[in-house]
Amino acid sequence: MxxxxxxxxxxxxxxxxxxxxxxxxxxxxxxxxxxxxxxxxxxxxxxxxxxxxxxxxxxxxxxxxxxxxxxxxxxxxxxxxxxxxxxxxxxxxxxxxxxxxxxxxxxxxxxxxxxxxxxxxxxxxxxxxxxxxxxxxxxxxxxIGDLDPALAATYACSGLTAYSAVRKAMPARPDEAIVVVGAGGLGLSGIVILKALGHENIVVVDVSEDKLETARNAGAHTTVLSVGEDVTRRMVDAVGRPVRTIIDFVNNSETVAFSFPALARGGRIIMVGMFGGQITIPTMRMAQGGLSLIGSITGSLQELRDLVDLAKSGKLAAIxxxxxxxxxxxxxxxxxxxxxxxxxxxxxxxxx
Incomplete structure (x- = not known):
């Protein structure tokens, strides 16, 4: 070999x-x-x-x-x-x-x-x-049945990781904004999975306008370019109110820093990416706001089976x-x- x-x-x-x-x-x-x-x-x-x-x-x-x-x-x-x-x-x-x-x-x-x-x-x-x-x-x-084997291969990590994170974001009303941070392979997987599950309000944040265009082509409803100052304000403005759910597929010091202040009471950040870093969190705001920081690492065997079934149903678009x-x-x-x-x-x- x-x-x-x-x-x-x-x-x-x-x-x-x-x-x-x-x-x-x-x-x-x-x-x-x-x-x-x-x-x-x-x-x-x-x-x-x-x-x-x-x-x-x-x-x-x-x-x-x-x-x-x-x-x-x-x-x-x-x-x-x-x-x-x-x-x-x-x-x-x-x-x-x-x-x-x-x-x-x-x-x-x-x-x-x-x-x-x-x-x-x-x-x-x-x-x-x-x-x-x-x-x-x-x-x-x-x-995988008749699925494209090349695309199916990506389900074992990119797809599964995104699917498990999206499931942690549920339940959510189809019209409630879910913010996706990062429009790389993971973020694009998150977008198409949200759409396959019937979600109708996906806001995507990225540092690259080219990747945001790709995100829009994949089904993002609104995009935010995360360069310069006031990224938090632009996120909130794009949603129209403080955010209940953010899925961070980058998850470094910068993305968590601009995401945390954007949270509504009862809001949560699902932390997926492994780009590294750290952030200081005000403990009083965590308690008073009823906020949650949720780590998400890959996914279970059953979740991968469920994802493949979703793809077989024809509802899941290709990234x-x-x-x-x-x-x-x-x-x-x-x-x-x-x-x-x-x-x-x-x-x-x-x-x-």
Missing amino acids: RSWQVFQASEVLREIEEATPEPVGSEVIVSVSHCGLCHSDITLWKGIFDMGEKMVSIDSIGMKHPLTLGHEIFGTVTAIGPEATGVEIGDRRLVYPWLGCGECDACRANQENLCMQGKPLGMRRPGGFGSHVVVPHSRYLID PYEYVPKSKINDAMARLHEGRVKGRIVLQEEMA
């Missing part, structure tokens, strides 16, 4: 040839045909998490190089272990990558994405930047995406790192 691996932080990925793994127990081997490229891959490639008060290296939390990244995975089953059931060689499947330990309270509540001992594909297990991945059980494989051959992965990583991508890049395995 081939894989493109990170040997040193921020260095170009190296193409490696190694033995294709053999499945044991309930394991399933999936030959990767499509793998979405995610900002999380850039963070792991750089090797540093911005935790606000300090910078934390991935090595310090047990993530050792070399790393085979990639967690938005679609492919074909090529081998199954002797205890694997419910899947056959040749099946084409979307892979749920957010694997837990299977034993903790979060896992037993079917929230493996919240497992403290989790070993997600593309992070703590080799991922879709390789030609093959080892999936520990067939329950993590989802039949912009483009194919890039996996052999051009370093160019694709550079473009994403520099902010030169509209929507998502999907790495495609070249035909032999």
Whole structure:
């Protein structure tokens, strides 16, 4: 098998040839045909998490190089272990990558994405930047029917993360404004999911007019350019009143700083993005305003199944995406790192 691996932080990925793994127990081997490229891959490639008060290296939390990244995975089953059931060689499947330990309270509540001992594909297990991945059980494989496999691959993280965040924003009246901060791949996913669920008042905030145009094409009803001063006032003016729900797909010091003062009483910010930073929150206002700051990390296996069902229903529009051959992965990583991508890049395995 081939894989493109990170040997040193921020260095170009190296193409490696190694033995294709053999499945044991309930394991399933999936030959990767499509793998979405995610900002999380850039963070792991750089090797540093911005935790606000300090910078934390991935090595310090047990993530050792070399790393085979990639967690938005679609492919074909090529081998199954002797205890694997419910899947056959040749099946084409979307892979749920957010694997837990299977034993903790979060896992037993079917929230493996919240497992403290989790070993997600593309992070703590080799991922879709390789030609093959080892999936520990067939329950993590989802039949997408007739959906486009490249688009479906993005559902495993971008789509799922946005879907889980949107579900946390519910219930909300269809005409009640929901503010989406960030019009990158995650934000665009949030827009089309809100529309698919029947929402009719989506306000999108971004620093790029080009991305706001893309957001409007995806279904945003109102947009706000978040450059200069008075971003909070412009958000409130766009909504027509203080805001009850903000979904922050950027989630850095700047976006939370202009979002928090825009909240109405009972308002909430659903904090999704991992661009890092910190903010000082007035505790009295939190209590007096009945405000909520809600973290949202990826999503559960059932939420991914629900998202795929929504896509199968025909209600979920496609976000912009483009194919890039996996052999051009370093160019694709550079473009994403520099902010030169509209929507998502999907790495495609070249035909032999």
